[in-house]
Amino acid sequence: MQKSLTGLLMSIAMLAVVGVPAGAQTAAADPDAQRKADLVTAYKILVNEGILDSFGHVSVRSAKDPTVFFMPRAMPPALVTLDDLVEVRVADSQPIDPKGRRVNGERYIHGEIYKARPDVMSVIHSHSQAVIPLSLTPIKMKPVIAQAGFLPPATPTFEVREVRKAGDRGMQVTDSTRGAALARTLSSHPVALMRGHGEVVVGSSVKQAVVYAAYIDINARMQTQAMLLSRDIVALDEPELFKPEEFDINRPWEHLRQKTLDDAAKAKVDRAQFGLDQTQEKR
Amino acid sequence: MQKSLTGLLMSIAMLAVVGVPAGAQTAAADPDAQRKADLVTAYKILVNEGILDSFGHVSVRSAKDPTVFFMPRAMPPALVTLDDLVEVRVADSQPIDPKGRRVNGERYIHGEIYKARPDVMSVIHSHSQAVIPLSLTPIKMKPVIAQAGFLPPATPTFEVREVRKAGDRGMQVTDSTRGAALARTLSSHPVALMRGHGEVVVGSSVKQAVVYAAYIDINARMQTQAMLLSRDIVALDEPELFKPEEFDINRPWEHLRQKTLDDAAKAKVDRAQFGLDQTQEKR
Amino acid sequence: MQKSLTGLLMSIAMLAVVGVPAGAQTAAADPDAQRKADLVTAYKILVNEGILDSFGHVSVRSAKDPTVFFMPRAMPPALVTLDDLVEVRVADSQPIDPKGRRVNGERYIHGEIYKARPDVMSVIHSHSQAVIPLSLTPIKMKPVIAQAGFLPPATPTFEVREVRKAGDRGMQVTDSTRGAALARTLSSHPVALMRGHGEVVVGSSVKQAVVYAAYIDINARMQTQAMLLSRDIVALDEPELFKPEEFDINRPWEHLRQKTLDDAAKAKVDRAQFGLDQTQEKR
Amino acid sequence: MQKSLTGLLMSIAMLAVVGVPAGAQTAAADPDAQRKADLVTAYKILVNEGILDSFGHVSVRSAKDPTVFFMPRAMPPALVTLDDLVEVRVADSQPIDPKGRRVNGERYIHGEIYKARPDVMSVIHSHSQAVIPLSLTPIKMKPVIAQAGFLPPATPTFEVREVRKAGDRGMQVTDSTRGAALARTLSSHPVALMRGHGEVVVGSSVKQAVVYAAYIDINARMQTQAMLLSRDIVALDEPELFKPEEFDINRPWEHLRQKTLDDAAKAKVDRAQFGLDQTQEKR
Numbered sequence A, B, C, D: 001m002q003k004s005l006t007g008l009l010m011s012i013a014m015l016a017v018v019g020v021p022a023g024a025q026t027a028a029a030d031p032d033a034q035r036k037a038d039l040v041t042a043y044k045i046l047v048n049e050g051i052l053d054s055f056g057h058v059s060v061r062s063a064k065d066p067t068v069f070f071m072p073r074a075m076p077p078a079l080v081t082l083d084d085l086v087e088v089r090v091a092d093s094q095p096i097d098p099k100g101r102r103v104n105g106e107r108y109i110h111g112e113i114y115k116a117r118p119d120v121m122s123v124i125h126s127h128s129q130a131v132i133p134l135s136l137t138p139i140k141m142k143p144v145i146a147q148a149g150f151l152p153p154a155t156p157t158f159e160v161r162e163v164r165k166a167g168d169r170g171m172q173v174t175d176s177t178r179g180a181a182l183a184r185t186l187s188s189h190p191v192a193l194m195r196g197h198g199e200v201v202v203g204s205s206v207k208q209a210v211v212y213a214a215y216i217d218i219n220a221r222m223q224t225q226a227m228l229l230s231r232d233i234v235a236l237d238e239p240e241l242f243k244p245e246e247f248d249i250n251r252p253w254e255h256l257r258q259k260t261l262d263d264a265a266k267a268k269v270d271r272a273q274f275g276l277d278q279t280q281e282k283r
Helices: A003-020 A022-026 A033-048 A107-116 A178-186 A206-229 A252-259 A265-266 B002-018 B022-026 B033-048 B109-118 B174-187 B207-230 B250-258 B263-267 C002-018 C020-026 C033-047 C107-116 C176-186 C206-229 C251-257 C263-267 D002-018 D022-028 D034-047 D106-118 D176-186 D206-229 D248-258 D263-267
Strands: A057-061 A068-072 A087-090 A122-126 A191-194 A198-203 B057-061 B068-072 B085-087 B123-126 B191-194 B198-203 C058-063 C069-072 C085-089 C122-125 C192-195 C198-203 D057-061 D067-074 D084-089 D122-126 D191-194 D198-203
Touching: A003 D176, A022 C085, A022 D191, A033 A057, A033 A068, A033 A122, A033 A206, A033 A252, A033 C020, A057 A107, A068 A107, A068 D084, A087 A107, A107 A122, A107 A178, A107 A198, A122 A206, A178 A198, A191 A206, A191 C069, A198 A206, A198 B123, A206 A252, A206 B207, A206 C176, A206 C206, B002 B174, B033 B057, B033 B068, B033 B123, B033 B207, B033 B250, B057 B109, B068 B109, B068 B207, B085 B109, B085 B198, B085 C176, B109 B123, B109 B174, B123 B207, B123 C069, B123 C263, B174 B198, B198 B207, B198 C122, B207 B250, C020 C107, C033 C069, C033 C122, C033 C206, C033 C251, C058 D106, C069 C107, C107 C122, C107 C176, C107 C198, C107 C263, C176 C192, C198 C206, C206 C251, D034 D057, D034 D067, D034 D122, D034 D206, D034 D248, D057 D106, D057 D206, D067 D106, D106 D122, D106 D176, D122 D206, D176 D198, D191 D206, D206 D248
Parallel strands: none
Antiparallel strands: A057 A068, A057 A122, A068 A087, A122 A198, A191 A198, B057 B068, B057 B123, B068 B085, B123 B198, B191 B198, C058 C069, C058 C122, C069 C085, C122 C198, C192 C198, D057 D067, D057 D122, D067 D084, D122 D198, D191 D198
């Protein structure tokens, strides 16, 4: 009853945010088809970029029903296909009809962030080795490269011990309490590091989350390497930060995507799409 | 006579530990077939992950007869197949019927560890370049990433000079004395670094040893990089460590395994196996 | 009118520098064909070497008309072909007949450098991760490897903030003001780093710019790694620097090019060309 | 006349050292065939390991006539075949019958080392990026890994400025004076670093030189990384060093070689050869 009410309120909130037309759900085409396809592509890209390992996972919120999201069953990320996607409730991070298949134990990361952040349409949790060294130290990640202007001046690092109750064990976010605490650390940011564990990256689309994750990796490596050379490094200042809508993510997405293709698939890329956007390049 | 007695006692100890049913040895199927197949897969994974080089080796204890173990003849790790496996005695690290083929001179690492550790079913010796830098310094490897909760608070480093007698030369573990000393340094841990040489990793199965070796590499790199940034790093505390049975190794094993497959083989992976385990994800 | 005059003067200046024979433009063969082909090869090489990412770009000045240059429409660098090249005016960095296709927003980097440097025939702008760490610190890149003797004793780093007017935002060089400022920082050098952004590399040919970019990457990594070990490093002194004409770029170009070929294409490489140059190896 | 005498004395010296049977030169089979084949394989291995770049080169002394050596014409290392080998005189580093083809300008490195070191049968000059950082600092390379026990306690670094005469330019070893100076720095060692340039590695066979070069790379990286963590590192002590004959180079050679093969070629590797050597593994 409580859950249904939450779900209804969430649906209304979502409609307000994403502006889904009232009749979209009755359209012949599945409004989630593109999101699911992007999710599968995201797995290919993030494995190829070395961001996802054995345990990372990505999800996308449903366009049809923002109280649910899709994520794959527990499996090697490189092998994920559309058939592996399971529908999970935002309210309690439980799968709706898993058909006997288990989703990841850390699905609470996704559910609690979708609950706290109506603007978020996609969540990535990875064990990125680019960010872990920073996460182990008192040093905060700062935006240092031009393409990381979406980062806050200092990226928060989640410390699971702060929500650890007596008798609690482990570092994983496998319940709603930990998930909600991580969402609080994330706050309104696009990324939070997780000490000794990795990161969570969110976006208003799968594409945005993936492109952000790729540039966070580069930013973390550049900051780390620069700080080994000198503690006197220049981070982006306020006029160098940018709003999400100022960053054309289609080009890096397309670049990252084609890196996952073999020669035959590369030859079939729709080349007519390139260079048609007449707006100025943003970054 | 002495050796036979040791073998008999070892067999009894093993049965108690691994609970092999009395009739297992008479079963039509070879109870060692899966272990041997996993051993061959382990070579493919560890070469692919850059953990095994020209001289590393992996072994598995026999399920049929815990007084013997299998390891390949001396050869390039990437080419190992079932036909290359040689049966070696735990008691004295000597091959039983090598058919003229030599096994590695450092087989004493394996024999002496199997002798000292009835719980160990698989041993990996590698020249992992991820751990060697730490091994050259007074710094101990600590668990710093979530998946390395199987590590002790400080991993011991084997110093071969401590057992070097007058006139002894070299760093290799090519006799029982050095092997037994390494086993003492390893103690009850899953891993010991070897100064300037590499590491030895053990597990209750080939899969566990391989997955441990993969995460030890990542842990060592993350600790090293973090310590270059700051000496004030956070290692896992006691509630963040875990027991072997709390770590679902099948998922990283399957992930690492599929990374060794070409596209055709990937297409044949039994996908029905994924997500069926209804227990919560452990790590 | 102003633009035409500039163009005319530029044409004359160019003819003086590159010595294009008067009748060249009437020749049956397109004098730009080789330059364009080299430009496409440059994309393949620079992607393969990890120097170009989603947003990097390369251009070449026209041999026929030095007041224009060619660069691809905005697209993933790995997919660039001859058909993607767009003609752009040096005078104002605007495409001449884009046929609805957009070129990169940072084309002003190219236009302004061609304007300021009549000797420059090719410009590379990349987000090279080898140089960014140095660019974030007060440390200047110095030539430290034998093949980087084309570098000045200290490579300048462009600081976009120095030309930022009140209200200006972002780090990109998307107008003539910023492009001209970058050209002033570059001065007569072959390379300028760009703080938090990457670099611009120029050459008297596509080949030279590409080979320079490759060695700048190696030089930056070697300097960085050496400075982590010791602040007392040896840079090249004056007798170790060299003039462009003393550096045989054909060999590294051919080496880098064949690294982009598959086995079938490698087998077709014209091997008869090798070792025919009877001049001494320069570097 | 002088040259012929030198050649004769060299031949006699060589016969004494390598023990070539008197009748070997009249054998039907070319005694240099295996050496040349190994040289071609060496190129494949060293390119694959990232040790040779655009300008590195490898040579082998003739078994038939130790006053000459073979090295390829100036060309991309990855493409070298038997047909590219040119015979060069030890006495003056000049090609005997180049058929219009040029050999590398730095062939004096090879010639002068063969002249000074009758025990040397193969010379590698590379721009290895593993050793260059150390070469730029006052820190000497030391043996730190078990397989680098062939290294001297401190590897010498060649400083070309020490033989630079007034008016001399460049860092390359393109004449006999510089070559002889490098040979003096090398002295009786298997390797000398070259400041800002790379290294020269020598062996009693192509195989030995290649295996040494591979382990020098690993040793340099391990020492570098360890020294970033701590200045208190443990290098090999005297009993941990070994003589060349104590190091079984066939196994790493075979391992490195098979890494250059595609799947079809791997399937054809003569597996019967493995594990037949009944001597103990040395390292």
